[in-house]
Amino acid sequence: MFDPDELEEIREAKAEWEDETLGPTLDRFGERKDEFTTDTGGNVVERLYTPDDADVDYDEDVGFPGEKPYTRGVYPTMHRGRLWTMRQYAGFGTAAETNERFRYLIDNGSSGLSLAFDLPTQMGYDSDAMMAAGEVGKSGVAIDSLDDMETVFDGIDLGDVSTSMTINAPAAVLLAMYVALGDKQGVPREELRGTIQNDIMKEYIARNLYIFPPEPSMRLITDIFEFCAAETPKFNTISISGYHIREAGSTAAQEVAFTLGNGIQYVQAAVDAGLDVDDFAPQLSFFFNAHNNILEEVAKFRAARRMWAKIMEERFDAENPKSMQLKFHTQTGGSTLTAQQVENNVVRVAYQALAAVLGGTQSLHTNGKDEALSLPTEKSVRTALRTQQILAHESGAADTIDPLAGSYYVEALTDDIEDEAFDLLDEVDDRGGMLDAVKNQWVQREIQDVAYERQREIEEGERVIVGVNEYQVDEEPTVEVQEVSEEEERKQAESLEARKDDRDEEAVEAALADIRAAANGDENLLPLIVTAVKAYATVGEICGVLREEFGEYEPGMA
Numbered sequence: 127m128f129d130p131d132e133l134e135e136i137r138e139a140k141a142e143w144e145d146e147t148l149g150p151t152l153d154r155f156g157e158r159k160d161e162f163t164t165d166t167g168g169n170v171v172e173r174l175y176t177p178d179d180a181d182v183d184y185d186e187d188v189g190f191p192g193e194k195p196y197t198r199g200v201y202p203t204m205h206r207g208r209l210w211t212m213r214q215y216a217g218f219g220t221a222a223e224t225n226e227r228f229r230y231l232i233d234n235g236s237s238g239l240s241l242a243f244d245l246p247t248q249m250g251y252d253s254d255a256m257m258a259a260g261e262v263g264k265s266g267v268a269i270d271s272l273d274d275m276e277t278v279f280d281g282i283d284l285g286d287v288s289t290s291m292t293i294n295a296p297a298a299v300l301l302a303m304y305v306a307l308g309d310k311q312g313v314p315r316e317e318l319r320g321t322i323q324n325d326i327m328k329e330y331i332a333r334n335l336y337i338f339p340p341e342p343s344m345r346l347i348t349d350i351f352e353f354c355a356a357e358t359p360k361f362n363t364i365s366i367s368g369y370h371i372r373e374a375g376s377t378a379a380q381e382v383a384f385t386l387g388n389g390i391q392y393v394q395a396a397v398d399a400g401l402d403v404d405d406f407a408p409q410l411s412f413f414f415n416a417h418n419n420i421l422e423e424v425a426k427f428r429a430a431r432r433m434w435a436k437i438m439e440e441r442f443d444a445e446n447p448k449s450m451q452l453k454f455h456t457q458t459g460g461s462t463l464t465a466q467q468v469e470n471n472v473v474r475v476a477y478q479a480l481a482a483v484l485g486g487t488q489s490l491h492t493n494g495k496d497e498a499l500s501l502p503t504e505k506s507v508r509t510a511l512r513t514q515q516i517l518a519h520e521s522g523a524a525d526t527i528d529p530l531a532g533s534y535y536v537e538a539l540t541d542d543i544e545d546e547a548f549d550l551l552d553e554v555d556d557r558g559g560m561l562d563a564v565k566n567q568w569v570q571r572e573i574q575d576v577a578y579e580r581q582r583e584i585e586e587g588e589r590v591i592v593g594v595n596e597y598q599v600d601e602e603p604t605v606e607v608q609e610v611s612e613e614e615e616r617k618q619a620e621s622l623e624a625r626k627d628d629r630d631e632e633a634v635e636a637a638l639a640d641i642r643a644a645a646n647g648d649e650n651l652l653p654l655i656v657t658a659v660k661a662y663a664t665v666g667e668i669c670g671v672l673r674e675e676f677g678e679y680e681p682g683m684a
């Protein structure tokens with residue numbers, strides 16, 4: 127981008143500055159530390175960045191919003207045209223309580239819904255299963271049958287909202303329920319908007335809520351890609367998630383590398399199954415974390431967009447621009463919240479949200495200040511949402527596109543993260559691809575090594591966490607805790623029993639038998655699962671059949 131002569135002049139001028147201006151100051155005052163590093167990974171942060179550090183080719187590396195390589199954003203107008211979706215993750219207790227929280231969020235200006243499921247649902251068990259005891263409705267809503275979905279969305283027109291569902295191993299079943307509910311409400315399938323997380327790879331790596339082994343899991347995912355391309359073209363079929371990888375302690379570059387690596391794995395599986403890349407790739411979406419180091423995070427988002435465009439074009443020969451556009455949701459970093467001085471978390475969340483917006487996010491969840499302690503209360507959810515609204519309407523951060531482009535530091539850091547992440551992806555390829563690298567625990571070990579080092583730095587005081595290892599005060603947390611009563615579990619099991627007594631048992635049996643047969647063949651499972659959920663077959667029953675046919679994953683399984 128810069129004229130070589132000009133760069134040489136800058137280099138010389140910098141050397142002169144170091145000698146004449148900087149030198150005497152350093153002799154008198156020194157600097158706070160011998161070495162400054164980024165938030166993660168220990169990348170050295172230089173004192174000063176000049177055009178010499180960020181010698182980007184504008185066309186090739188930066189470009190324009192809505193054009194390759196999408197470094198500056200996937201839409202031509204970005205947040206000037208439409209603000210990001212303010213999508214607060216919610217769901218607890220019964221379907222009715224979750225419906226109430228959803229309506230509260232909509233009334234307060236939330237522009238998208240995001241459904242959290244309880245652990246039994248995420249593991250494919252019904253609320254009356256032995257495995258579910260003590261967990262029903264605890265960390266999300268319990269969904270057993272279509273009844274519960276109907277209640278969650280009571281009074282909410284699926285044609286008017288976009289809904290994210292954080293569901294992975296049983297994603298096909300919950301998607302089928304959403305489609306079935308849309309059919310019941312009379313919403314054309316092609317109008318349904320939303321996202322299922324459906325990202326099993328990161329469950330194997332970091333989140334641990336898997337059911338089936340990798341091969342049938344990949345088949346389910348591919349079936350979803352194919353079904354949605356034909357039936358629900360506005361629905362995002364997957365949310366390939368770096369969030370949990372980062373929460374497990376990865377660096378920013380690892381977060382990008384392993385997330386895109388998982389993306390490569392899914393695309394390859396679908397292409398191998400005979401799907402055309404440009405038919406399904408526009409419906410892929412991503413999910414990243416936002417931690418406290420604002421500039422590193424902005425660079426991370428920019429690097430991820432540029433990399434995905436290259437990967438899709440060069441590795442998969444994608445031609446549709448939408449296949450190359452990395453659209454992503456961001457959640458502020460749960461692991462950065464502290465139980466000490468809980469109100470400090472509001473500030474952390476605001477910085478993280480700023481990074482996400484400056485980085486061009488499409489959708490954002492801001493954590494409640496109390497999320498390190500419990501489910502967030504209604505009031506802390508409101509403050510979290512207001513944080514986004516202040517950012518949108520008062521901060522000016524949404525008024526121009528990719529405002530940090532051209533910052534010598536941010537461009538250099540974008541390059542660094544890209545280089546580091548591509549190196550990691552090369553190593554993944556050498557190890558036979560993401561699936562093998564995960565099965566052999568290499569990916570997990572890479573992350574653990576970094577997480578361990580970071581923890582050591584905190585414990586030894588090398589890394590300051592405000593209120594935790596410095597600036598402590600002697601006080602008990604005074605946060606109000608959102609409780610979920612045991613009573614909910616009993617009520618949920620009772621309504622499930624009532625539904626099982628009041629359905630066409632033959633229709634359920636027939637639908638489950640069809641799913642069993644298809645699990646052993648190659649017919650797309652989705653239409654069959656839609657038929658089953660319409661007959662009120664439950665999550666546990668459908669996943670039970672698939673468990674029997676597919677088996678269950680165990681870590682280290684070859």
Ligand SMILES: C[C@H](C(=O)O)C(=O)SCCNC(=O)CCNC(=O)[C@H](O)C(C)(C)COP(=O)(O)OP(=O)(O)OC[C@H]1O[C@@H](n2cnc3c(N)ncnc32)[C@H](O)[C@@H]1OP(=O)(O)O
Binds near residue numbers: 208215290362454
């Ligand atoms: C931690 C926790 C756990 O472990 O439990 C979790 O996982 S929580 C995980 C929670 N996960 C989530 O909440 C994931 C959320 N993800 C998403 O919402 C999606 O995947 C997303 C990232 C692609 C965002 O989708 P979205 O619908 O909100 O936003 P989009 O960017 O797609 O925009 C919606 C529509 O507006 C259009 N649009 C948007 N911006 C513009 C613009 N500037 N100019 C013109 N059009 C625009 C888009 O083209 C699209 O229309 P058209 O479609 O017609 O093109």
